[in-house]
Amino acid sequence: MNYSEYFAALLYAEDIYLETWSDFVLEEVIVKLYEEPDSPTEAKHENKYMENSLKKKNPFVVFELPPNRKDRPFLLSRDFVYLRPSGKKVDPFKGFVCRVVKRKVRVEFGNEFHSQHSSEQKYDVSFSFNRLCLKRCHQAVLATSDPSFHNLLFPIENLRAKFMDTETVVITSSHDLNMEQRVAVSRMLSCIGSPPYIVEGPTEKTRDTVWAASLHIYKNLPNSRILIAAPTNKACDYLLIKLSEEIPESELFRANAAFREPEDVPPDVIVSSSYNGEVFTCPTIEELESYRVITSTFISCFRLHSGGLNKGHFTHIFLVDASSATEPETMVALANFADEKTTVFITGSYAECPNRVHSNIARKLGLRRSYFDRLLTKLPYVDWNPQFVTLIS
Template sequence: MHSRFSTLLWLEELNAERELQEFTIRGALLRKGASYLHLEVVGLAEGRPNLNIGDKVSLKKLQSDGLEMEYIGYVVEINGEDVGLRVNSGFHSSYLGEPLDVEFSLNRLTMRRCHQALELTKHFHEILFPTRVVPQTPQWTEPWMDESPTTESGNESSASVDMKSKATQTKAAVGKQTAKPLPIKGQFFNTDLNPRQREAVKRILEGECRPVPYVLFGPPGTGKTITIIEAILQVYHFLPSSRVLVCTPSNSAADLICIRLHYSGFLHAASLARVNASCREKEAIPEVLQPYSRAGEDLRHAAFHRIVVSTCSSAAMFYNVGLQVGHFTHMFLDEAGQATEPESLIPISLISEMDGQIVLAGDPCQLGPIVKSKQAAAFGLGVSLLERLMANPLYAKHDWGYNPKLVTKLIYNYRSHEALLALPSKLFYMGELCFKAQRDIVDSLCQWKGLPKKGFPLLFHGVRGEEMRECSNPSWFNPTEAVQVMMYCSELATKLYNPVPLSDIGVIAPYRKQCEKIRLLLSKRGLSDIKVGSVEEFQGQEFLVIVLSTVRSGKLAEVADAQNSLGFLDNPKRFNVAVTRSKALLIVVGDPHILIRNPCFRALLQYCLNNGAYKGCDPPQ
């Protein structure tokens, strides 16, 4: 494992360096600001190039004597395609707008941390490649007092289901903090958890199979984060010697965990620390998390909080303060499917390989880690630890189901209308997802006049548009589709009876240029508050309405997508994320004659045709 992943990391790094060299800008004209020089980088929003705060940039200028002067700048701001560079004050004041050659440098910090984690986990073979489960003495032996009459068979009244989905199971369930009486041992903090969620919490608390990782398999809208919050609270309150490290691949996911813990009302403020990377701007940290972030600034002090939240990469900072392995007793890795395996090993290396408890929460059927090197991806760097373990016989599904000591699969979906749930459930989740969403929300657009079939809130609008590019810009756009998307958004947002709030509409498009064109059209209609972005920007989020523009329309569409690793056509996981974000209405705008070549879109097209939910151009025969 060590030599394999070490090689793959070098391949990814070499690819990243080569890619950055290709994005060298000749004769760039920088804009002078009060504090920084500002550089426009076309394609930045699509990760071409991929820049982060703190990255080094070389600015080269040819002198009159033929010598080349090189100045070093550092990325301090990124706003869309505008990059703010901090440079030497003398150079900043003397710069008069002359053209410069701009070369980007690779920030190796996360890569170095991954290499270090590989070294530290060389002896973790029983954790990373488990072949058997040796039961340990449970950490929890108290009886459970399940207060809710909820049963797996689903014999609940619809009123109780509605109440639960509204109160506890959606992304919007973040509200005012209240001080609440603590439950006694054996009771749940959140009494509205369903049977699968309760089962997961019990297994995590018992920790019977530690140090072998426990997997919480959470398909879209099934309340995975709610379950993790409950498990963290149980461990914190009822395993008094525990110290919990919670990690995610991204800052936004780590912030969400922190906010949920804050608003649970069951934590003392001094128990939680949010550790941020030193390059993270204070303004980027949500205001409610500022006190916890201050607590996380002194790493040695932060490490002795009972609950520490950080990104996977930032967890490596604990190596620098000399923490003993096993300092943290529990490690929760949320959104585990989005981290490369070496990235996952950074926090895992802080856990005792003898007695530590590792919980991996995520969905191997949604978007995995972003890997740019085709060679590294081909040899497995794009496969997360979660996905690899789920293919291990110990974690795989058998005729009788999953081993309950190692895997709990959540199946109750609290997000989407059953018509929107049926296809992804069949394609990705063995048809096991059960509809439990709040009826008045998911039915709210079933009678919308734009639906070909009332009561079936799904629409495939076939458009034979034309894909285009502007000059040398590699990003595609489709004007016909952009106009159609704008018309649907306008129709929904301005309808006479119960117009849809702009914040409840999301538009997904696979190309930055298409997003740009759609935003422009929406702003002209006064609809600029509608979120428009790539599918990656929507993972983990939910909207009442999702409008999906697939853009590609032409013979070369599939070839180009495969080459650029963009778009929907080559990635079933991207398709799965895109079609599972909506609660009450999904509109797909695209060329059916191109999309039919892809198995997932072919299934969607057939599903819509079978249910009378297709309109637009003649469908393919």
Template structure:
């Protein structure tokens, strides 16, 4: 619990609340997910603490929600209809006007380095979405002239989903304490072993109605607030750790909740959603509407020149197809992007070799590698550390990423303030040759002052598992007409975090990678622009 309070102190002064790691995606290569068991254990932080002693420079407000582990959540609902639940089970109802969760929302608002736009849903769009009417722009072909309005409408549909559930609550809910040991697997085998790191946690568990139309689609890092039923007191706030089998919700609360809880108490439960990623997506879509960005959005102009790299001996373990892809990447100088299609384990080999070759051949290079989830970045980081000095590498993390999720051999490249991951100053960031980050956490680099064009190369790894606005958070903020961009993905891998039906059915599930694959420049499979790799 002391770690819980330490992180709580950092919430108001940190400028990053990423939840992209919590979406229901596959992991990269063979790095296993953490698993939950009913046993108890203690995680040993002594070695880590000797390297990074806590230092606090943060607000001490105790009203903000504490962060929890970013494990993949189970948010998929059954499409089959089910009868309404019995009347003695908790159900969702509309909250009374004096019980809205404005207090909960207020606790998650921070204003750092100037206020950012709120991106309120326009009334005309909102009136259509609330009637399940698809906005007209989504019925038009996607083009340079419709791009901004098209993706804004999709993001507004997502935002409306969040908004419509903010006023609902569950009454007379019985909360149960759920003891669990969280294991971070070290090996590639499913069975636990003595080398696996584990951490004891006490979650608050409750069931929620499983009919999709009658309850919110919850994901890890969404927020839950509870207060004893019938009592007009300030609610206790927690963060959802996981949704198990669509209807069992596990929430982590602070000591203030546990000190007053008793088993017979009934609670009123309400929910709110993490909007940080939506706001960043809106900002990126607005920024990508610049005419100079057109050759990233709708590439149809072949590149005129190539960069002359001295190609060193390429890893002999790569077959001819992968070697060819590496050579094509080494020749990139500017847009349009180069696509590499294949499974993450296969494309990851090409990305690693290309990055090593660029690093060794070009002293002036600056490389950014981004992926949808932290585990992908960790695997690539571990591989690159074998070829590139650690002093030249930086692993950017979301401020609230759980410490016990970060592999010990990578922690040395992850600076902290207290229990929160921090971002170096602009001067320090500019010195690193290779930076690795998730798509959403790349915003921290932009926020610190890294300008578009600083990176000579940007790699978007497993981009088919992300929505297009997510990938634009990287490109719109950090790429320009002099940036070489490489995008990897696979047609069978898609984002699974989209909650709005209108957004799911009208384009937000189509990734940037997939859309480019279907465009004129890439559908011909010209090896100058795209390579398809076999497993």
């Protein structure tokens, strides 16, 4: 079994786990309506891609899951919820999960549901799952079969690091980096092509190291095109806001999932996003190619690929907090864009690991092990060779 087949099998195990919940039903549930208060930043949610105002939505439908985690499905944003009035043989109303906070599920339903709902009505609740993330992971692990990608997966077969002269690059104290961070940035600036360079350390410090390194690359390499990918919106937003202090809006883009809630997006981020008043969109290929720096979650990187960007477009790719993501999730960002000339940086922490693996089979067979962790247990990283890895404390 090769690399692609191995991870495809683990992803299918996750799919089978989701299928086991297809017959799960919560009976006679009382739901509540919740209208989210207006965001104080909504007035700022306008840019060249947006309408003049955000459309008023129906109230969210809220209900609670059972207290025992083993007795309930694991729900994520954009999974599906079906409500059928209890005791009635009618077609259920279909809604989309917007948010899960502890046991409370917040769901968006259309006018058809709200026109018939009453506070006394009880519902039978069932679920199905949005498999978009799994599909994108399957596509990514298949894309790793490209021979030009091999040295990024198994760098032990080519241990020759490539470096360039960085004497003209000054790591200034204004960036508030400690000595270890400055050393890491200096080494990162000297890298050319594969194998990847790894920075291990606390999340806050590695993110600031990425910020400083990407800013120096932007300023000192005018032909560079940078992709900064991370597992969470929080990390992507943080880095974009920091970079926007010194990079013009015209050269900076934040790729968002289509149905990300706009009220969750900071105003300093939404001005660098593409939003049409209902969903976040992907710009034209001409616009995408004009950006020097793009930030995105690992999974949403697929939108850039489907939007027309191909392998080799980015000169530098940062995989931020990669220890918190499964290897196939990381590959959505890497396998679609990196080739033998792409310079790749990976950051993470030994204290972090992927936590959204649900299948026991997939957990036991390795899906909960990150790309970051796998590389650090192999040459040339396991010996902490400074040409390939820096430790930040």
